[in-house]
Every structure is written in C-alpha cells, then in structure tokens.
Amino acid sequence: MIMRSGGASSSGAPLANNEASLPKLELTDIGRDFGSFTALDGIDIAFRTGEVHCLLGENGAGKSTLCNLIFGVHQPTRGFMTLNGAPYAPNGPHAALAQKVAMVHQHFSLIDELTTVDNLLLGRKFGLVDRKAEAAKILALAEEFGLDIKPHAVVGDLSVGQRQRIEIVKCLMQRPEVLILDEPTAVLLPDEIEALLKVCADVAARGSAVVLVTHKLAEIRKIADEVSVLRAGRIVARSTRPAEDMNDLTTAMIGRSGTGGAFGVASLPPRAPHARSRMVREALQIDGLSFFDQTGARRLDKVTLTVDQGEIIGLAGVEGNGQSELGSILAGLDHPSEGRWFVGGKELTHAKPRAITAAGAGIIPEDRHKVGAVNAMTLADNLYLNQTKSLTRWGLIDRKRQTEGATSLMKQFDVRAQGPAAPFSSLSGGNQQKAVLARELMTPNLRFLLAMNPTRGLDIGAIEAVYRSIREAADKGIGVLLISSELDELLAVADRISVIYRGSIVGTRMASYDNRAAIGSLMSGTATQ
Amino acid sequence: MTLELFMVFVASTIRLSAPLLLAASGEYVSERAGIVNMSLEGMMLMGAFGGAVATAFTGSPYLGLAGALVAVLPIALLQSVLTNTLRANQVVTGLGINILVLGLTTLGYREIFGSRSREMIAGFDPISPPILGDLPLVGTVFYQAGLLYFAILMVALIAFVVSRTGLGIMLKAAGDNPHVTAISGTPVMAIRHGAVFFTGAMAALGGAFLSIVDIHTFTEGMTRGAGYLAIVAVIFGNWRIGRVMGACLLFGAATALQFQLPAMGIQLPNALLIMLPYVLALLAVAGLVGRQTAPRALSVPFWR
Numbered sequence: 009m010i011m012r013s014g015g016a017s018s019s020g021a022p023l024a025n026n027e028a029s030l031p032k033l034e035l036t037d038i039g040r041d042f043g044s045f046t047a048l049d050g051i052d053i054a055f056r057t058g059e060v061h062c063l064l065g066e067n068g069a070g071k072s073t074l075c076n077l078i079f080g081v082h083q084p085t086r087g088f089m090t091l092n093g094a095p096y097a098p099n100g101p102h103a104a105l106a107q108k109v110a111m112v113h114q115h116f117s118l119i120d121e122l123t124t125v126d127n128l129l130l131g132r133k134f135g136l137v138d139r140k141a142e143a144a145k146i147l148a149l150a151e152e153f154g155l156d157i158k159p160h161a162v163v164g165d166l167s168v169g170q171r172q173r174i175e176i177v178k179c180l181m182q183r184p185e186v187l188i189l190d191e192p193t194a195v196l197l198p199d200e201i202e203a204l205l206k207v208c209a210d211v212a213a214r215g216s217a218v219v220l221v222t223h224k225l226a227e228i229r230k231i232a233d234e235v236s237v238l239r240a241g242r243i244v245a246r247s248t249r250p251a252e253d254m255n256d257l258t259t260a261m262i263g264r265s266g267t268g269g270a271f272g273v274a275s276l277p278p279r280a281p282h283a284r285s286r287m288v289r290e291a292l293q294i295d296g297l298s299f300f301d302q303t304g305a306r307r308l309d310k311v312t313l314t315v316d317q318g319e320i321i322g323l324a325g326v327e328g329n330g331q332s333e334l335g336s337i338l339a340g341l342d343h344p345s346e347g348r349w350f351v352g353g354k355e356l357t358h359a360k361p362r363a364i365t366a367a368g369a370g371i372i373p374e375d376r377h378k379v380g381a382v383n384a385m386t387l388a389d390n391l392y393l394n395q396t397k398s399l400t401r402w403g404l405i406d407r408k409r410q411t412e413g414a415t416s417l418m419k420q421f422d423v424r425a426q427g428p429a430a431p432f433s434s435l436s437g438g439n440q441q442k443a444v445l446a447r448e449l450m451t452p453n454l455r456f457l458l459a460m461n462p463t464r465g466l467d468i469g470a471i472e473a474v475y476r477s478i479r480e481a482a483d484k485g486i487g488v489l490l491i492s493s494e495l496d497e498l499l500a501v502a503d504r505i506s507v508i509y510r511g512s513i514v515g516t517r518m519a520s521y522d523n524r525a526a527i528g529s530l531m532s533g534t535a536t537q
Numbered sequence: 538m539t540l541e542l543f544m545v546f547v548a549s550t551i552r553l554s555a556p557l558l559l560a561a562s563g564e565y566v567s568e569r570a571g572i573v574n575m576s577l578e579g580m581m582l583m584g585a586f587g588g589a590v591a592t593a594f595t596g597s598p599y600l601g602l603a604g605a606l607v608a609v610l611p612i613a614l615l616q617s618v619l620t621n622t623l624r625a626n627q628v629v630t631g632l633g634i635n636i637l638v639l640g641l642t643t644l645g646y647r648e649i650f651g652s653r654s655r656e657m658i659a660g661f662d663p664i665s666p667p668i669l670g671d672l673p674l675v676g677t678v679f680y681q682a683g684l685l686y687f688a689i690l691m692v693a694l695i696a697f698v699v700s701r702t703g704l705g706i707m708l709k710a711a712g713d714n715p716h717v718t719a720i721s722g723t724p725v726m727a728i729r730h731g732a733v734f735f736t737g738a739m740a741a742l743g744g745a746f747l748s749i750v751d752i753h754t755f756t757e758g759m760t761r762g763a764g765y766l767a768i769v770a771v772i773f774g775n776w777r778i779g780r781v782m783g784a785c786l787l788f789g790a791a792t793a794l795q796f797q798l799p800a801m802g803i804q805l806p807n808a809l810l811i812m813l814p815y816v817l818a819l820l821a822v823a824g825l826v827g828r829q830t831a832p833r834a835l836s837v838p839f840w841r
Contacts, residue, residue: 102722117720119711121833126706131721133703 023372032057032217033078033109033186034095038087040073048241051087055186055217060208062228062250063221064257065238066390070115071221075188076319076321078219079111082102091186096237110179111188116171124174127163148267150177153210154203168328169200176207187211189333193227205231225254259348261531265450289352291317291367291487292338297347297512299333307333309512310347315456315487320478322502322519323491325531330511331491332374335460338489339371339379352455365394368455370460372441374491380444381432384451388414391419391447398452421446422473438470445477457481460491475501501523507531540674546790546797548678554789555685556581556743560767561785562742564741565778566772567701570732571712571834575631576616577740578764579638583609584741585748586642590649590792592658598749599656602684605745606738607722613737617730624838628672635764643757650755660753673772682750684742691739696778708732712832715839725839741765762815775829784821788814 014278031054038051055061065071070427076082078089080098089096091107098104104111116128142161155173160290163171168275172192179187189208193201212218221229229251237245237260245260246254292315300310308330315321325331335419336342338349339360348357351367359367373379381390391414392399399406401415414428423442425435432440441462448457459478463471478501482488492498498505502519507530516529517523560581567574574580584605591604612634619630650656661682665671669679699705710718711728719725747763748755766788774781791814798805 101720105722117717119710119714119717122706122710129719130706130710131723133706135704136702137706301699349810 014378027535028302030057031055031090034090035078036089038074038077038084038089040077040082041085046241046419047357048077048084049086051243053236053243053246055219056234057185057215057217058212059233060202060218060220060231062232062235063219063226063238064223064225064235069124070241071236071238073222073241075111075190075219078104078186078188079109079325108182108185109143109188110182110184110186111491112172112175112179112192114190114192114194114374115379117172118163118173118174121162123162124166126159127174128178132181146177146181149180153177153180153207155207158185168195172196172204176204180211184216186217186219188221190221190242191223192220193222193224195326201227223413225257228257229254272521289317290350291315291319291352292489293350293353294460295348297334297337297344297349299330299337299342300345301333307511308337308344309510311511313489313509313513315489317455318482318485319504320482320488320499320502322505323489323508324493324495324498324505324527325508329459329508331493331508333511334508335374335491337367338364338458339373341379351507365451368451368453370451370454370457370479372444372448372457372459373522374460376440376444381440382469383431383433385432387418387423387425387432387435387443390432391428391443391450393447394451417446417450418443418506421477438466442472442473442477445474449477449481454481454486457486457488458491459488462490463492463494463497471497495524495527500525540801542797544674544677546793546795548680549588549793549796550753550786550790551678551685551694552681552789553792555682555688556746556763556787556815557767557770557785558688558692558782559684559743559746560740561770561774561781562688562695562778563736563743563776564767564771565730565776565781566695566699566708566739567736567833568776569708569712569832570729571715571837571839572620572729572733573627573631573833573836574616574736575628575768576612576634576638576731576764577631577736577768578760578762579623579631579635580609580612580616580737580740581744581747581764581767582635582642582758583612583638584744585759586645586744586755587741588745589658589748590645592660592749593650593656598659598661601749602742602745605741605749609741609744610734613734616737617733620838621726621729621733624840627836627838639758646757647756657730657753658755660748660749682746684746684750687742688795692778692782699778709761709832711839712834715834715837719839766814766818768820772829772831773821774820788818788823791817799811818827822837 033055035051035053038048039046040048051074063071063074064219073082077084078447080100080103083097083099091109096107098107101111121128122130125146127140128146129137129142146159147157150173155177157170157173157177158166163174165296166174172195189409192204196204205227206217208220220227220231232250233248235247235250235257236243237257239260245257247257250257257387292313294311294313297308297311298306301307311320311330311334323331323334333342340356340359340363343358348355350356350365351369356367356369362373372527377383382393388410392410396405399410411428417423418425418428421442423435423439423446425439432443435443447461457478462474462478466474475497478490490498490502499521503517503518505523505527505529506513506516508514509531517527560577562773564574564577571662583768587602587608588605590608592598592601595601616630616634619625620627663680664683665676666686670676674678699708707723707728708722709717710721715725724791743763744760747759767785770784771781773784794813795810798810
C-alpha cells in the first residue's frame with residue numbers, strides 16, 4: 009500500500025505497525041530554506057526503533073539536507089522534531105551525538121594520517137590512552153556486528169569499504185538510538201553492499217532506528233521496513249511494504265513513469281545503432297596503456313580501447329578502478345608508463361594538453377571546479393579559455409567579439425547566467441557543466457570528446473541537456489568516450505559499454521538493458537569474459 | 538682533535554642548541570596543530586628582552602624567566618588572534634610580528650639600557666648533575682645550565698603527550714584535518730590557540746636562554762635568526778620530535794664549529810663560519826624536498 013502526501017493520511021504514521029513500535033524520532037512539518045531556495049518543505053516523518061527506514065530520492069531531492077537537520081548540522085527553518093516524545097532541536101552534531109543520534113556521512117569523517125584506533129578515540133579521550141585495551145574493545149564491538157576492521161592500520165592506506173566500516177564502528181561506539189547512513193552504498197562493491205545491509209538490519213534489530221538514504225531500489229527491496237520518497241524537497245510517497253510497491257515508488261521518485269531507465273536520460277529517444285564500417289576512422293585509439301602511480305601501484309593495466317568516429321563508448325566501473333587515471337592521461341595531465349594512444353591517427357602519448365587540444369580532442373574533466381574551469385573568471389573568459397589566441401590581436405583580447413561569441417554559445421547550449429560577464433562561480437552546477445561542454449565542443453577540428461562523469465551533481469534538466477549535446481556531437485561524427493559510474497546513464501546514452509575493473513578492460517557489451525546484469529557482474533569483478 | 542677538545546666541542550654543541558631546542562619543540566607543537574608560527578623569531582627576541590629587563594630590575598634570573606613568559610604573552614595573543622580568529626596568512630603575519638618585535642625591543646633597549654649598555658645582568662650558573670657530572674672525561678659535557686635540562690624534559694614530555702594521550706591525538710588531528718576533527722567534538726580552535734601560546738612560552742624561554750644564561754645581557758636583534766633556524770629544524774626533522782631534536786643538535790654543532798675551528802688552527806673567514814648553520818639548514822631542507830610529510834592542513838586556517 010502506498011500513500012501520497014496531500015492525501016487523507018499525511019500525518020506521517022503508516023497504518024500498519026502503528027502499535028508495534030512507537031516513533032523514536034518524529035519530524036513534524038519540517039522545512040528548511042537556503043536563502044531563497046527551499047530545500048525541504050512540509051516534511052512529516054517518523055522513525056521507529058527496530059526498523060530500517062529508507063529515504064529514497066534523486067540527487068538534489070533533499071535527502072542529505074534532511075539527514076543534516078536530524079544530525080544537527082543544519083537547523084530547520086520551520087517545524088519541530090521530537091525524540092522519545094521530548095522536543096529535539098540539536099544545535100550541532102555534538103548535541104545530536106549527546107542524545108544518541110549518530111550519522112555515517114557520505115564523505116567519511118576520518119583522518120587519513122591517523123590509525124583506526126586513534127580515529128575512533130579522537131575527541132573521546134583526553135588523557136592517557138591504552139591503545140591495546142581500546143583496540144580490543146573496538147574489535148569486540150566490531151565483531152558483534154560482523155564488521156571486519158584493522159585497528160592499528162593507518163586509515164589513509166585502507167580501501168573505501170574498510171574506511172566505511174570504521175566509520176560505522178565509530179557511530180556504533182555511541183550505542184546510537186538513531187543511526188543515519190547517507191548513501192552508504194554508493195562507493196561499495198556488490199558483496200560489500202550485501203554485508204552493509206546486513207549490518208543495518210543487525211543495528212535495527214538491536215534496538216536502534218536506522219535511517220538509510222539511497223537511490224538504489226534493489227537495496228530497498230531487500231531491507232527497508234518503511235520507505236519515504238523525497239522529490240524536490242517534499243515527501244511525495246511512502247510505503248510500509250516497499251517490496252510490493254516498487255513501481256509506484258519509482259514513479260513517485262522520478263515524477264514520471266519510470267521505465268527502469270536512468271533519470272533524466274529516459275526521455276531521450278533511442279539512438280540509431282551505430283553502423284560500424286571499415287570506412288570509419290578511429291577517433292581515439294588506446295594501445296596497451298599501463299600506468300603506475302607515485303607509490304608504484306599499478307593503476308592501469310594494458311588498457312586497449314578504440315572509439316570510432318560517430319560512436320559513443322561508455323566506460324563503466326565502480327569508482328577507483330582506474331577511470332581517473334585514464335582520464336588524466338587523456339587530458340595530458342599524466343603520461344602513461346607503457347603503451348601509446350592516438351587521436352585521429354596522431355600519437356599523443358607524451359603530448360602536453362595544448363597539443364592534445366590542437367589534435368582535436370575535447371576534454372570534460374571529472375572535477376569541473378578544480379580542472380574544468382577557472383571559477384574566479386567570467387563565463388565568457390571560461391568559454392574561450394582554450395581559444396584565447398583566436399580572439400587576440402597584437403596580444404590584446406577583442407572583448408567585443410568574445411562577448412558576442414559567448415552570448416551566442418550561451419543561447420546554443422542553454423547556459424543560463426546573468427550574462428557573459430557573470431563570474432563563473434555564480435552559475436549553478438548544471439550551467440557550469442553546460443558551459444564547459446560548450447567550450448569543449450567548440451574545440452577546432454574536434455574529433456574526439458572525453459566526458460568524465462559529466463552529469464555528476466546535476467538535476468534532471470541539465471542531465472538531459474548534457475547528453476543531448478553529447479549525442480548531437482556524436483551524430484556529427486565525433487567519437488565520444490563517456491566515463492561514468494552511473495550504469496543506467498551509460499546504458500541510455502552509449503552505443504557500446506566497456507567495463508574497467510582494477511585497471512584493465514574486462515569486457516565490452518552492446519549498450520542494451522538486456523546486458524545490464526552481465527555488465528554489472530563485470531563491474532564487480534565476479535565475471536570475466 | 539684531542540679528546541678534551543672534542544668534549545668541549547660536544548658540550549658547546551649542546552649548550553648552543555638549547556635555545557633552538559626550546560623554540561623548536563614549541564614550534565613542533567604549533568605545526569602539529571596546523572599553524573606555521575613564523576613569529577617564532579619575534580617571540581624569542583621578546584623573551585630575550587623581557588627576561589633581560591626583568592632580571593636587570595629584580596636581580597633574580599628566576600623572575601627574569603617569569604618576565605620573559607609575561608613579555609611574550611601579547612605577542613602570542615596577537616599571532617593567535619590574527620591567524621586563528623581572523624584567519625590571516627600565517628607567514629605574512631609572522632613576518633610582520635618579527636619586524637614589529639625587532640622595533641619594539643630595539644626601542645625598549647635604548648630607552649632602558651641606553652646608559653648602561655655595558656652592564657651585565659644576573660644569570661644562571663651551570664649545574665653539574667650528580668653521578669653524571671662526576672664521570673671522568675664526559676663529566677664536563679653535563680656541566681650545563683638547568684634550563685637545558687628543562688628543555689630536554691619538555692621534549693620528552695611533548696613526545697609522550699603527542700604519542701600516548703588523547704590530547705596528542707587531537708593535536709595531530711587538528712593539524713591534519715581540522716574540519717573532521719571538529720565534527721568529532723574536539724575544540725579545534727581552543728587547541729590551535731593553546732598551541733600558539735605554548736609555542737610562545739617555549740620560544741620565550743629559548744630567547745631568555747640567550748640573554749640570561751648565555752651572555753648575561755641583551756643586545757639589539759640578538760636572536761640573529763635563531764627562531765628561523767628552529768622552524769627549519771622542525772621541517773628538517775620531518776615533524777617528528779626526535780628528529781627535530783637531532784636537527785637542533787646539528788645546527789648547534791655547526792655553530793660550535795665557529796669557535797672550534799679557529800681553536801684547532803683551521804683558519805676560515807669568520808663570515809663563512811657564521812653562515813655555516815644557515816647553509817646547512819638550506820641544504821638540509823633542499824635535500825628533503827618531496828620526502829616530507831607535513832601535517833596536511835599546515836598553514837590552512839580553520840573555520841566552520
């Protein structure tokens with residue numbers, strides 16, 4: 009059964025289980041504004057002891073904001089919360105922790121330079137510490153929940169999954185009554201996800217209310233006792249029998265009938281299958297590329313990949329399997345230890361970024377803030393960053409031509425800003441990304457486009473616009489390598505999908521939803537070709 | 538070099554590294570908490586001046602030490618407020634403070650000591666610890682000022698606190714990642730303020746060592762870059778207290794060579810010898826580039 013907010017029963021209490029458990033934490037008419045932007049509005053929700061309550065929603069739906077309100081990072085603009093029936097208004101994380109509300113953050117709050125034990129003791133002990141005894145206590149607690157941790161290892165040397173377990177132990181040390189996990193599975197491998205879900209269930213079974221934020225439906229099906237769906241800062245649906253209501257929940261989440269496809273790209277028309285013919289030249293050719301990082305660890309292992317002109321190749325993989333390194337090499341920021349690579353037949357193995365641009369490669373970097381654009385300069389400056397020369401006469405920039413060009417680019421790519429002279433940092437994430445895309449697509453003699461996670465942090469509209477532009481580029485004969493950790497987006501946009509696992513390409517499949525499971529198992533390393 | 542001469546060299550190495558050791562162990566704490574306390578030089582100079590003035594007026598070197606600690610307070614407060622509360626650039630504020638203190642102490646010196654600049658002030662006599670001091674041959678090495686033994690004690694104490702207590706974990710955490718540290722409930726600001734004040738106190742004692750223990754008077758700009766050397770010692774020691782101590786001894790030895798080489802009949806231009814510790818520091822730091830593990834948030838201001 010599913011209830012829509014605004015209907016008759018919007019009190020927040022599900023009909024079933026009403027007597028089974030009273031709410032541990034209850035939110036009533038909670039709202040939060042950031043300036044003129046309303047992140048959350050009219051939130052009524054109850055979390056019960058012994059239950060795993062999933063918050064479902066797309067990026068930007070307000071899930072993280074809601075968690076931050078409960079954990080005291082932000083304070084609600086409207087409404088009130090009660091914990092065990094008493095008013096609950098934490099003015100900071102300390103206050104929340106003092107009342108046994110703990111949170112596992114999306115970004116870990118661990119200090120890389122310290123050991124596991126020291127991280128867990130940080131802020132708890134002031135005087136003498138007996139690390140041996142503390143380690144024993146921590147191990148005992150970790151084992152109680154089946155969490156495998158290394159107490160004396162330096163956190164910076166550990167894998168993401170290991171760090172997350174430390175983070176969870178850190179919360180469990182408080183014996184929390186409410187445990188919030190903000191998208192804990194986004195960074196994990198499939199078997200790690202299984203283990204984590206089990207831990208969530210265990211924690212709930214031992215008398216905590218667990219709040220699990222996610223946008224993965226499979227996890228909800230497995231574990232959720234109750235689901236609330238957030239969209240645009242409001243609760244749009246809730247269910248106490250999520251396994252049965254899956255389709256309705258999906259529909260509610262994306263606000264249009266879901267096809268199981270990716271949000272924002274589902275409305276794109278299917279692309280005509282790319283006809284491979286011998287006449288087509290390769291846009292990008294990567295030949296046996298290996299890369300060792302500063303510590304000597306192998307990050308890329310003989311990667312061989314070809315992108316034809318007019319083709320979109322998706323590179324799928326769980327983050328940290330070498331995608332960043334490959335991206336850095338193709339952007340000219342790093343050079344491969346072995347192997348060679350070419351754009352349009354021109355070898356660029358040891359080329360500098362300028363030469364790579366000159367060879368007709370457009371690069372949309374992973375981190376648009378750090379590498380993709382100069383925040384302190386204007387939008388127009390950023391749009392012409394790689395072509396400043398074409399606008400200069402005797403070393404002076406022709407501002408008039410720059411402004412005219414920028415204005416027409418803004419129109420063409422729907423970059424919304426106050427004007428070409430607006431500081432780049434004043435643009436929203438989506439518009440920033442569209443501007444970077446516009447700049448890279450305007451690269452003279454463009455043959456090849458590398459797009460790394462181009463839709464990260466963008467809303468549906470922007471995602472659609474970005475992929476529409478990328479497809480148009482491919483239709484014009486440009487070869488595109490699309491690196492993303494969102495498999496559904498790749499399935500919707502790409503022609504073929506190659507999977508990278510531990511630095512090597514472990515398989516290539518046609519981009520079709522029928523191949524979704526096969527690609528997924530390739531990503532997790534459980535299947536080989 | 539005869540054995541006696543060598544023992545004199547060792548003894549003077551230790552004596553000359555004492556002010557560096559006091560200041561550097563203070564700076565170590567500060568940098569562990571994430572603050573480059575560039576005003577170390579000024580703090581030392583202020584301590585030397587405050588110590589000399591208090592001793593000259595009271596006749597007691599103990600009150601002189603107290604005077605040094607009091608005199609450095611406003612400097613430490615200024616540094617701490619500028620870098621922590623107002624989040625100013627740590628290097629720039631430090632250099633500014635150094636120039637300010639040089640001016641202040643020079644003015645104060647001329648006003649207070651102007652007419653009696655030749656006068657000596659009371660000082661500490663070296664002490665000879667029981668047993669160690671009676672050892673044949675090496676006994677002379679232990680014939681040192683009590684403040685030196687205090688410095689060694691402080692190094693041991695700092696090493697213990699940093700590696701074995703919760704406070705030490707907080708200190709390191711505040712220097713590596715203050716935001717995460719704050720989330721854990723640690724009062725990062727208080728730790729950073731406290732670290733600067735601790736550094737101030739240690740630097741003041743180091744400065745007082747120069748004026749009260751070493752030469753029994755104050756002269757203009759008498760620290761002559763000892764504060765900067767102490768900062769280099771922390772970098773050279775790769776932010777580990779044991780190695781920092783070793784670096785201080787090395788710089789002390791280089792200074793001691795200034796006096797030792799002429800005694801051994803080796804004639805080098807005096808200017809070259811005075812340069813020696815600084816050249817050594819430069820080489821040491823240049824050779825260490827890329828192999829250092831500074832606290833990650835070193836010199837990065839913290840705010841919520």
